[in-house]
Amino acid sequence: MKYKIREQVTTMKRYVAGKPISEVKRELGIETVVKMASNENPMGASPKVKEAIMKTCKDISLYPDSGSYALRSELSKLTGRSMDEIFIGGGSDSLIKVISSTFLNHDDEIIMGEHSFSRYEDNARLMGAKIVKTNMEKLVLDLDDMEKSITDRTKIIYLCNPNNPTGSSFGKNDFEAFIKKVPDHIIIVMDEAYREYVTREDYFDALDYLDEYKNLIVLRTFSKAYGMASLRVGYGFADPELVGYFYRVVDPFDVNLFAQEAAVAALGDTEYLKKVIEENSRGKEYFYKELESMGLSYVVSDANFILWDTEGDDMDIFHRLMKKGYIIRPGGFLGIPGYIRVSISTMENNIGFMRAFKEVLSEIREQEKISV
Template identity: 45%
Template sequence: MKPKSHIVNLPVYQPGKPIEDVKRELGLDEVIKLASNENPYGASPKVKEAILAELENISIYPDGGAVELTADLASSLGVNANQIIFGCGSDEIIALLARAFFVPGDETIMADQTFSVYKSNADIEGAISIEVPLVDGTHDLDAMLDKINDHTKMIWVCNPNNPTGTILSEQVLTAFLEKVPGDVLVVLDEAYCEYVTDLSYPNSIQYLDKYPNVVILRTFSKIYGLASLRIGYGVGQPEVIKLINQVREPFNTTRVAQAAAKAALKDQEYIATCRAANAAGIVQLQGAFDRLGLEYFPAHGNFIMVDVRKPSGDIFEALLRKGIIIRGGHSKYPTYIRVTVGSQEQNKAFIHALEQVLEEEKAHA
């Protein structure tokens, strides 16, 4: 049995460590997961009602085109239904973009520390990833422009960027789009956009008419609290969405996920509450980091990347033993950890554990 030669050594995506594994491996009763940027407050109560109602139809195939959900979302965004495609999480849309547009030898540009799925899907399709170093944790758009050539097919811009949490302003992003050739797709990954409170952040939907080469990715996994149901979407010009749809598998989103997303979309009051709580949590964590003398990137999503001044793997393991799961292992930032903004109580527990770990590290130095 021989696989494609170029996929043999591809890394497998490593998600945040599950709570159940940590409890079992370390014999802990209480574990707090702040590793996967999930909403600590869960989904809207209206979502749970919609899920229970949809269970009556569990034996029936889902709507392969997600027609009702598409109509609701199109109305909410102010776009046409044929400008939207749904996927099993927005990461499936990333895979579909790679499948639809890349042929071996194409080049694709991205930051050198961003969502790893861009590169892995490019690798699968035989495209060449050009990784451009971040500057102060932020995309260097001028340097990315300099890398564009006749082989460039697609540029990925994660805004807010995962894992650093930084954003690009409307002014900066617009100037960038003005200079990108029209035959190069620009994918704006906005998985965390609903958390952003900074007024300089762009309303990217307004780009679609002026820049037909823009595709926007968003998800119901983060602020909407539907991570386990795997539903995200892309928005772009109809001709681009049609091409992506042509390589999409049928029934790629479930009845339950579609029903949940429709209910979640309608409860914007709940989303506003989550946004406000997240903003307060950012202040809580930043205050603790300031007190501890730790540097961190400006946080605009629901996570913060902070420099703990020790190998992140060591801090990850030490926190794990105290029942706190975070993320480390970022190759360009070996002493940084990424922590999800939890509830006030979760943040407090994390801060206490981090203080203990840093003191223990100091004692062993």
């Protein structure tokens, strides 16, 4: 080949996103498709977000504020953290890339859970860094194993709490015991994309540790509970010195004006956020009850999705569910064969999904009987 593509790129795999609804409709010729694959908010964004977007249309020809001043100022008021500790990007995906580009040289190492968010790995690979994956036998992050995996080359440790794709989380005591043991030149990225959904009592605010641990970076997003995944806006908190470096690396207009205005509006609608969280908790309880009655084991989730063991062929189940109009994430795509990850949706969709799932399992059982 005449092009000299970097080896890091030639050896990378393309990210497999949840299948879009339009693609499933087109490919399978079905009218009604429900996506429960990408942990999106089934209730959508607050009406205030939509109003803010309409108002912003008049400024469509202008470049956005590259420093996202209004949004950082709002986040500062809400969290009590200073504005120079806050950085914004086009989704936390973009910020993960910024962090990787800022720290990682060839042959540096990152540490992440074996079943954790795949973008940590992809962005490290792009920089030529090595990925050290730690034990997740019980599908929860093993902080002890993470600490034991530290070497002279470790630059970043990714803690995803709650963790995607398992939904599992860890509490304050485990975190405190862990962070004390990590040398302070190693960056700890606490990815809290699902924090708004957490119900465990010993959950903690990672921002409370920023003063003591300058090596801590906290990432959050408007894509999940705020229902703004299409707008692409994520935010982070870190030591101002680090934030200064991140702003050298991030694309100057990474966060478009609509996203900035919408995020400010979303922060102002706490009532709506409360409803979203309540609906998610109701859906989660419904799934737990159904799965228990079917005798299937699931990972207790602190997020807006549930991972469970189908005790069958997840890829087959995935394809059959799709034909019935439900898109989910098969464990085969996540390195956990046999499992499926299902995003919690509206109660109507949850009930429809469960009906379809049970039909699929009995179809498979019938076929197995015939072939015996």
